[in-house]
Structure formats: structure tokens, C-alpha cells
Amino acid sequence: MIEIHHVHKGFEQVEAVKDVSLHVQKGSIYGLLGSNGAGKTTLLKMLAGIYKPDDGDIFIEGEPIFENVKLKKKMLFLPDNPYFFPHATIQQMAQFYRDVYPGWNEERFWQLQEWFSIDVQQKIQRMSKGMQRQAAFWLAFSVMPDVLILDEPFDGLDAVMRKKMKNLLVQDVAERNMTVFISSHNLREVEDLCDHVGILHNGEMIMEREIDDLKADVHKIQVAFRDGIPSSFLTGLQVVYQEQRGSVLLCIVRGNREEVDAYIQRFAPVIFDVLPLTLEEIFVYEMGRVGYAIESVMV
Numbered sequence: 424m425i426e427i428h429h430v431h432k433g434f435e436q437v438e439a440v441k442d443v444s445l446h447v448q449k450g451s452i453y454g455l456l457g458s459n460g461a462g463k464t465t466l467l468k469m470l471a472g473i474y475k476p477d478d479g480d481i482f483i484e485g486e487p488i489f490e491n492v493k494l495k496k497k498m499l500f501l502p503d504n505p506y507f508f509p510h511a512t513i514q515q516m517a518q519f520y521r522d523v524y525p526g527w528n529e530e531r532f533w534q535l536q537e538w539f540s541i542d543v544q545q546k547i548q549r550m551s552k553g554m555q556r557q558a559a560f561w562l563a564f565s566v567m568p569d570v571l572i573l574d575e576p577f578d579g580l581d582a583v584m585r586k587k588m589k590n591l592l593v594q595d596v597a598e599r600n601m602t603v604f605i606s607s608h609n610l611r612e613v614e615d616l617c618d619h620v621g622i623l624h625n626g627e628m629i630m631e632r633e634i635d636d637l638k639a640d641v642h643k644i645q646v647a648f649r650d651g652i653p654s655s656f657l658t659g660l661q662v663v664y665q666e667q668r669g670s671v672l673l674c675i676v677r678g679n680r681e682e683v684d685a686y687i688q689r690f691a692p693v694i695f696d697v698l699p700l701t702l703e704e705i706f707v708y709e710m711g712r713v714g715y716a717i718e719s720v721m722v
């Protein structure tokens with residue numbers, strides 16, 4: 424659905440995006456993570472057809488996106504600072520979107536009004552930052568795009584509204600196979616949302632993984648044995664982290680879950696628990712493997 428092949432983009436002294444390639448399947452949610460200045464917005468703007476890559480190609484549904492009006496009518500880019508016409512009301516902005524996007528859905532727009540509880544006659548620039556972002560989401564969801572590109576979309580939204588926006592996104596992905604490309608500097612913000620995650624650092628994609636694969640392959644366990652840890656115990660495990668707390672050994676291990684279980688049971692532990700592992704913890708270890716400390720890459 425989205426194909427990015429060896430894309431580069433530079434500005435004067437800065438090479439903002441360096442040789443980035445990735446694929447996003449239709450109906451999935453891709454999270455692009457990275458710290459400030461990593462190159463996320465630059466990549467998103469190329470994906471939205473706003474910037475032309477210096478080198479490389481970007482295809483959406485097999486067509487190049489740059490200057491492709493037909494394709495752009497089916498996709499929507501929500502920038503980190505949503506733009507509205509000066510002094511426009513929601514009603515006036517809706518009229519603009521109605522004229523520009525053939526997928527505009529009037530019924531949905533009015534349904535969502537009840538959801539957002541914002542007066543359509545209200546001037547957007549007089550709204551709070553969070554309400555302006557809600558207005559941008561409201562318009563975006565009414566356009567019914569095939570591809571939705573979101574740059575730091577949850578900034579300025581309160582916790583309840585974040586959850587609601589995520590629910591709406593997931594609903595559109597499930598019901599109409601919408602494809603979402605979302606940038607964030609915060610892994611925790613998108614971990615419950617994305618199918619795939621890529622980490623951009625100094626313009627380079629340093630890691631890309633499918634979330635289910637990641638979670639299936641790494642396990643956090645705690646074990647204890649009657650007479651201390653058997654000397655050969657750790658040698659048969661791929662341990663990426665270990666910590667001893669009294670007689671309990673806490674480990675993060677890689678491998679197939681059944682095989683790890685079977686191996687540990689052979690040592691007859693008196694305590695053996697598999698603990699939940701957050702995506703952030705997994706990334707800390709995964710990134711360590713490729714030679715990066717996660718704190719230097721994102722919060």
C-alpha cells in the first residue's frame with residue numbers, strides 16, 4: 424500500500440532523511456518514532472506529497488505521490504500544527520473539506536459533532552489548543568481518507584480525548600481498512616495502537632519491527648530454586664538482561680515461549696512466573712542489540 428524506497432531529503436547543511444525504506448500494508452497502523460529533529464516530519468511531508476525526495480521513490484497504491492492530485496484526494500495529512508483559515512469556523516472549514524475531498528461524509532460529520540460537542544459556528548482560532556486539535560481530527564475523520572498521516576497527533580489532548588481519538592482511528596482501520604501512518608516521540612503513546620514500529624534517528628531508520636513479532640520473541644521471567652540458581656541454568660537461555668533480587672532471579676530472555684517454558688521447568692523451580700513486558704522494555708533491549716541506548720534516541 425505505502426512503499427518508500429531509499430528516500431533522501433536534505434536542507435542546506437542538514438541531511439534530514441537518509442536512505443529510508445519501508446512498507447506499510449493496507450489497513451494497518453505504522454508508528455514512526457524518534458526524538459526531536461530525527462527527521463519524522465520531513466519523511467511525513469514526503470509521504471504526503473508536500474516535499475519531493477532528493478532521491479528515492481514513494482508509492483501509494485502503486486502510484487507516485489508527488490504532484491498526484493487524484494491520490495491526494497484520498498489521503499489526509501494532519502500536521503503537528505493543524506492549519507485553519509484565519510477566522511474560519513468549523514462550518515466554514517467543513518465547507519472547504521467538502522469541496523476538496525470526494526470522500527467527505529456529511530452524515531459522519533454531524534454524527535461526530537455529538538462526539539466532540541463543539542459548536543460548528545465557533546471560530547477555530549478562539550478555541551484552546553486541545554480543542555483545535557479535536558477540530559482537526561473531526562474534519563479528518565469526516566473526509567474518510569484511505570490513508571491518514573498524523574504528525575504527533577495527540578499533543579495537547581487530554582487523556583480521555585486521546586483514548587477517544589485512538590478508538591476512532593482503530594474503528595476506521597477495522598471497518599474501512601484505512602491505513603494510518605503516525606509519528607511520535609513517545610513510544611508509550613502509540614504502543615497500544617500500532618502494528619509496526621520504526622525508529623528514526625539522525626535521519627536513518629535504525630530499527631523496524633512488527634509489534635506482535637517483538638512481543639512473541641521476548642519474555643520477562645522470574646524464577647527461584649530451592650538450593651539457589653543451578654550453575655548451568657543460564658547457559659541454555661538467550662538472556663538479554665538479568666537481575667538478582669534475593670533468591671529470585673529476574674531475566675529478560677529471547678526465544679520461543681514454549682521452548683523457554685520447557686527448558687525452565689526441567690530445573691524444577693519453586694517460583695516461575697512470566698511477567699508482562701512493555702513495548703518500551705522490549706525496545707530498550709532490542710536497541711541495545713543494534714548499539715543504541717534508547718534514552719539517546721527518544722523519551
Ligand SMILES: Nc1ncnc2c1ncn2[C@@H]1O[C@H](COP(=O)(O)OP(=O)(O)OP(=O)(O)O)[C@@H](O)[C@H]1O
Pocket residue numbers: 434435437438439457458459460461462463464465466608
Ligand atoms: N524546512 C527546513 N529547512 C531547513 N532545515 C529543516 C527544514 N525542515 C526540517 N529541517 C531540519 O531537518 C532535520 C529534521 O527535522 P524534522 O522536522 O523532520 O524532525 P522531527 O523528527 O519531525 O522533529 P520534531 O520531533 O522536533 O518535530 C532537523 O535538523 C531540522 O532542523
